[in-house]
Amino acid sequence: MLRILTAGESHGPQITAIVEGLPAGIVVSEEALAAGMARRQVGFGRGARMGIEPDAVQVRSGLRFGETTGAPLTLVIENRDHRNWTAILPPFGPRPEEVDREVHRPRPGHADLVGVLKYDRQDARDILERASARETVARVAAGEIVRAWLGEFGILAFSHVLSIGGVEAPLEGLGYAEIRERAEANDLRCAAAYEEMREAIRSAGADGDTLGGVFEVVVQGLPVGLGTSMAPDRKLDSRLGAALLSIPAVKGCEIGPAFENATRRGSQVHDEILPAEDGVVRRRTNRAGGLEGGMTTGEALRLRGAMKPISTLKRPLASIDLRSGEACEAGFERSDVCAVPAAGVIAEAVVLFTLADAMVEVLGGDTVEDMRVGLDFRNARIRERFAK
Ligand SMILES: Cc1cc2nc3c(=O)[nH]c(=O)nc-3n(C[C@H](O)[C@H](O)[C@H](O)COP(=O)(O)O)c2cc1C
DSSP, X not given: OOEEEEEOOXXXXXXXXXXXXXXXXXXXXXXXXXXXXXXXXXXXXXXXXXXXOOOOEEEEESEETTXXXXXXXXXXXXXXXXXXXXXTSOSSSOOOSSOTTOOOSXXXXXXXXXXXXXXXXXXXXXXXXXXXXXXXXXXXXXXXXXXHHHHTTTOEEEEEEEEETTXXXXXXXXXXXXXXXXXXXXXXXXXXXXXXXXXXXXXXXXXXXXXXXXXXXXXXXXXXXXXXXXXXXGOHHHHHHHHHHTSTTEEEEEESSHHHHXXXXXXXXXXXXXXXXXXXXXXXXXXXXXXXXXEEOSSOEEEEEEEOOOSOOSSOOEEEOTTTOOEEEOOOOSOOSOOHHHHHHHHHHHHHHHHHHHHHXXXXXXXXXXXXXXXXXXXXXXXXXXXX
């Protein structure tokens, strides 16, 4: 229903997103868009690149006087660093004998080695420029448009960091509002254990090493019944899982505390159903993470993503030289030590996009107002069932 295509290299002139299928009438504020983009850049442990790029979004189509028109939206984010790379990434011209910053010592964990073999490239730069997480700037921009849209329906998403390098944030006793507030207030986007996490990143960085971690995305205010149990590929579980795993370096995902649930008895896991209040059926707990049968339950959606440690290491691992096949150390170029907080922000964007797609599926998507009428009707139908 809702489609996005992104293009652009990490050090090319720009990153572009084309988003098709947005309804007309989404009100977009330039300030909110800029503020949303800045959240992706936050994070103690990010490399110097984030200081260079302002990540200003230019809207080239689909928006008029601050409202979507229903036409495809084109979003452009220029790479300021490109001016230092024009001789390395020109679209035309003969390839010189020696190319500056050629990458021929692939990094374990990155796309370098498999990419050059698959695409038959001599310089892994052809691969890593696109595999780079710089691409996600486009999806975050699209996510901010969707955030404005779903916000109209009272749907709110936030993310926070649960752990970095094995250092966990203890969250007992904290509600969503407090977790959100605390996470937004620091550069690790965590609700607790800030100093310990920061020290872990500092120490790994000082050793020429890197860290991963786990983030959680929480979405509140979702209507009951987005997604379906009728077709496996349209189950929201599978779509949200795919969205999370599309983020570079995210290698695991969890719906609710899924791995912990797997160690417990059913009686300790399933969310008991309580009589309706004001027509709204409630649950005693939310260990399902807001999904049952591939559909939203109306409780908060809770998704976790496990990010592996960054694969570019200052103290490199063993590799081979692509030119000779001889053993060597992997290459290094400017890199993050840890990017888990940013991954959480990217996850918000891809999760919101997936939910927006499911909203269009259920409610149609010509205009935001049509959707509102449809949602009100649907909510009223569901409430009436148990209204006293
Ligand atoms: C926000 C973010 C920033 C990242 N920064 C780096 C980085 O600076 N250096 C690096 O080697 N990998 C970085 N990565 C991870 C790589 O992009 C990723 O590991 C690589 O493309 C290979 O893909 P895969 O890990 O999904 O298999 C980052 C990922 C994210 C989400």
